[in-house]
Amino acid sequence: MSGRFEIVQEPMEGLKLLRRKRFGDERGYLSRLFDAEDMSDLGWRGGVFQINETVTKRAGTVRGMHYQHPPFAEAKLVTCLAGRVEDVVVDIRAGSPTFLKHFSVELSDDNALSLLIPEGFAHGFQTRVDDVRMIYAHSAPYRPEAEGGLHPLDPALAIAWPIAIEALSDRDRSHAPLEFDFPGVVL
Template sequence: MIFHQTPLVGAYLIELEKHADDRGFFARFYCENEFKSKNLVSHFVQINNSLSVRKGTLRGFHYQIPPAAEVKIVRCIRGALYDVIVDIRPSSETFGKWFGIELNSDNRLMMYVPRGFAHGFITLKDETETFYLVSDFYSPKNERGIRFDDPWIKAEWPLQPIEMSERDKNLPYFEPMGGDLADLHQF
């Protein structure tokens, strides 16, 4: 695996290191030793799979607060999506900044999303399927979210969403200057 630092502190793109021959290729999707050597979280408790039927389906921004704050490794295994992460750690030098990149079944890139980041994506093709590892169990009482079109974050999406859950449509705006950041100071 090849780890590429993103512009956001602690977040990485992971590229498969392929060993190819006439049959195709072999590559590791995950190696505990390699993650540990980079001082990254290496213990995962869930592997999740999502399918979005229509191009333009938006999911996010989602995150969990401590004690259930989670690390995610996200990969698109069919179709294509634009994956976006936002650093919401108040003490981080990249607080409030976002980063986005296309993940698709051809480039096989993975996004390492650290604790203290909100995560979302929009599908770029019909029948887009996503596979991701999660370091902490889903905890509804610790789950939070931010609207995808938050005016402070100013994430630039490649297309307008045509499909969203009611929950995601009603997520709050992020309020770094006047909102309650007590939950975020735990990151």
């Protein structure tokens, strides 16, 4: 590895919280957002099929919890470029010892953290301030027919969103609560 990323924490198998190293001087800094060799060493499989940006205007907005079903399951590298979010992932891998457990962490432009999310996790976030910019690298192409989601307020997930929810899309609100027989995804 080039040393541009430091593993801060591995809270679940395959899930890695990374700190991007910043190289700078009085002018500012350079921070690599993605490096194919480093990501491969960290478990990223394949290439980058998409890089997406989200801009969220209002604090308290929740986006998620999204995933894609196999064979279009995807890994994501998630970074906050401006503002602060509470980033949340839920393990939905069938048979995983952390099945339906979640992990959350604050990502911000100040802390230089990124979350490397493997296939088999649902992902979402809540903006903690106004005017947030996020960037995602995806390991697989988006396929609408493979789209899945969990309700971000599902009591079975017990996600403690840090501030009052001010906005939630109709799409995210429409996900049904989990049932006791939710099988998860088989990768």
